[in-house]
Amino acid sequence: MVHDHFRPLYHPAGHDDALRAALQDLRTGRWVAMRDLLADTRDPSLWTQRTQVLAAVAAGSDVVRAWQAEEPHSVAASVMHTRVAVERAVRAHREGHRRTRDLWHEAWDACGATARTAPDDPVPWVCLLALAQLDDRQQMEEHRMAPPGPMLPPGPWGLLAEADKRDPGNREAYHRMLQFLYTRRAGALSEAVNFVQWAASTAAPGSPLHVLPLYARVERYRREQGHRRALDLHWVAEDSIRDSVRALHGWFDHAASATSSLLDLSHLAHALWGALHFEEAGRVFRALGPYYTTLPWSLRTEEPGDPVLTEELYVRARSRCLAAARDAPVD
Numbered sequence: 001m002v003h004d005h006f007r008p009l010y011h012p013a014g015h016d017d018a019l020r021a022a023l024q025d026l027r028t029g030r031w032v033a034m035r036d037l038l039a040d041t042r043d044p045s046l047w048t049q050r051t052q053v054l055a056a057v058a059a060g061s062d063v064v065r066a067w068q069a070e071e072p073h074s075v076a077a078s079v080m081h082t083r084v085a086v087e088r089a090v091r092a093h094r095e096g097h098r099r100t101r102d103l104w105h106e107a108w109d110a111c112g113a114t115a116r117t118a119p120d121d122p123v124p125w126v127c128l129l130a131l132a133q134l135d136d137r138q139q140m141e142e143h144r145m146a147p148p149g150p151m152l153p154p155g156p157w158g159l160l161a162e163a164d165k166r167d168p169g170n171r172e173a174y175h176r177m178l179q180f181l182y183t184r185r186a187g188a189l190s191e192a193v194n195f196v197q198w199a200a201s202t203a204a205p206g207s208p209l210h211v212l213p214l215y216a217r218v219e220r221y222r223r224e225q226g227h228r229r230a231l232d233l234h235w236v237a238e239d240s241i242r243d244s245v246r247a248l249h250g251w252f253d254h255a256a257s258a259t260s261s262l263l264d265l266s267h268l269a270h271a272l273w274g275a276l277h278f279e280e281a282g283r284v285f286r287a288l289g290p291y292y293t294t295l296p297w298s299l300r301t302e303e304p305g306d307p308v309l310t311e312e313l314y315v316r317a318r319s320r321c322l323a324a325a326r327d328a329p330v331d
Contacts, residue, residue, distance in 0.1 A: 006315055006318070006319070007311075007315075008290065008291065008292035008311060008314055008315065008318075009290045009291050009292070010291070010292060010293065010294070011291060012053045012056065012057075013053060014261075014262040014291050015257065015258045015259075015260075015289065015291070016050070016258075016259070018037055018040070019037065019050055019053060019054075021033060021037075022034045022036075022037040022054065023053070023054065023057055026054065026057050026058055026063060027057060029061060029063055029066075030063070031063050031064065031066060031067040034054055034058075034063075034067070034080070035067065035071075035074070035076060035077070037050065038050065038051070038054075038076040038079075038080075039076065044121075044122055044166060044167035044170070045167055045170060045171065045259075046259060047121075047122075047123070048122055048123055048126060048167065048170060048171070048172050048173075049171070049172070049259075049261070051079055051080060051083050051123055052083065052172060054080065054083070055080065055083030055084050055086075055087045056087060058080065058083075058084050058087075059084045059087040059088050059091070064077065064080045064081050064084050065081070067080070068081055075117055075118050075121075078113070078114050078117050078118070079114055079118060079121060079123050079124075081110060081114075082107070082110040082111055082113075082114040082123070082124060082127055083123065083127065085103070085106055085107035085110040086107045086110070086111070086127040086130050086131060088103050088107070089103040089104045089106070089107040089131060089134065090130055090131070090133070090134070092104075093133075093134045100134070104131060104134050107127070107131055108128070108131055110127075111124045111125075111127045111128045111131070112124075114127075120166055121166065122162075122163045122166035122167040122170050122173065125159050125160075125162040125163040125166065125173065126163050126170065126172050126173045126176060128142075128156070128159045129156055129159045129160060129163065129173055129176035129177060129180065130176050130179075132155075132156040132159065132176070132180045133176070133179050133180045133182075133183045136183050136184055137184075138154070138155070138184060142156055142158055142159065143155060143156045143180075145157045145158050148161075149198055151194040151198075152191070152194055152195060152198060153181070153184075153191045155177070155180060155181065155184070156177070156180060160173055160174070160177050168204075169203055169204060169207045169208075169209050171208040171209070171261065171264075174199055174209055174212060175212075175215070177195065178192055178195060178196065178212065178215065178216070181195055182219065189216070189219065189220055189223065192216050192219065193213075193216050193220075196212035196213045196215065196216045197213060199212050200212050200213055200246070200247075200250070203250065203251075205250060205251075205254045206250075206251060206254030206255050207250070207251060208251055208255070208260070208261060208264050209251075210246060210247045210250035210251035211247045211251055211264045211267055211268060213243040213246075213247070214243060214244065214247055214267045214268060214270075214271045215267060217234070217235075217240060217243065217271070218267065218270075218295070218296040218299065220234075221234055221296075221299060222299050222304075234274075235271065235274025235275055236274070236275055236276060240271070240274075240275060241275045241277070243271070244268070244271040244272050244274075244275050244277065245277070245280075247268050247271070248268065248272065248280055248284075251264070251268075252265075252268060252283075252284060252287070257287035257289075260287070262288065262291055262292070262293050263293050263295065265284055265287055265288050266288065266292060266293040266295070266296070266297070267295075267296055268281075268284050269281050269284040269285050269288065269317075269318075269321070270296050270297060270300075270317070272284060272321075273317045273320070273321055274300075278320055278321045278323075278324035278325075279321070279324045279325050281317075281321040281324075281325075282321040282322045282323075282324050282325025282326070283325055284321075285318045285321050285322055285325075286322065286325070292314055294307065294310050297310050297313050297314045297317075298310040300313055301313055
């Protein structure tokens with residue numbers, strides 16, 4: 001049954017209950033739950049995902065420094081120190097802070113140290129990819145390496161390859177590469193589109209890289225101010241529907257909802273809803289459960305970024321698609 005009074009929840013941990021508990025402790029300045037969580041995290045993709053979410057919260061305090069002071073030889077603490085340093089540098093760059101260059105160098109040094117301490121960990125290389133977007137003129141040699149395929153621009157391909165070697169198809173690594181292509185001075189959106197199609201074309205079944213083309217479509221819609229130009233046809237074009245269906249069958253049909261990125265689920269639900277594939281979108285909304293992300297929904301409202309309009313749109317789309325899925329004939 002679909003209830004009109006449904007109110008979606010935003011939480012960075014999503015379905016990851018253990019991560020949610022660690023974040024709660026982290027916000028009170030305690031690090032033991034974070035340490036124990038990471039000690040129990042064996043899967044490299046989940047490790048990458050959890051350290052990223054933890055760092056976004058830890059960056060506002062000295063809790064990781066306190067952990068390192070207590071356990072100076074902890075590899076996990078070193079990884080989190082690197083994560084926090086990179087998070088702070090990226091935020092400073094985004095805000096135009098005068099200390100951006102200093103923070104960038106500190107983060108870059110931390111990445112190198114952690115890569116030596118944890119040679120099998122993809123995170124230091126993912127972090128170096130995150131820092132690459134600060135070098136929008138590609139002045140560093142490692143940020144203008146020859147691409148691995150045609151129609152792709154020079155970039156930090158060596159860093160991506162190092163992350164790939166340690167965790168093939170690492171979701172964050174490819175998203176960081178996409179962000180780099182968005183920000184580089186000589187770049188055009190066509191380069192990003194070529195990249196996501198290239199990445200998705202070779203992705204294994206169940207890989208979140210199948211969702212990458214949907215992110216590029218949202219970015220194009222944002223740049224073209226689709227909400228002002230009524231570009232709803234953008235989502236029902238043949239190639240857009242193709243990308244949505246490929247993501248559904250290439251990723252969603254094989255992936256575990258409990259460990260899937262909420263952003264990936266949200267982008268897929270949005271794309272299928274926009275393509276008028278309501279029944280299929282209903283399956284994805286069910287996987288989201290009570291959770292949602294504001295992106296990409298906020299870009300489809302008359303006032304992008306308005307939280308009330310975003311939530312209203314999401315609830316309407318969810319209700320429409322869950323009803324379609326509920327009413328669908330059973331095979």
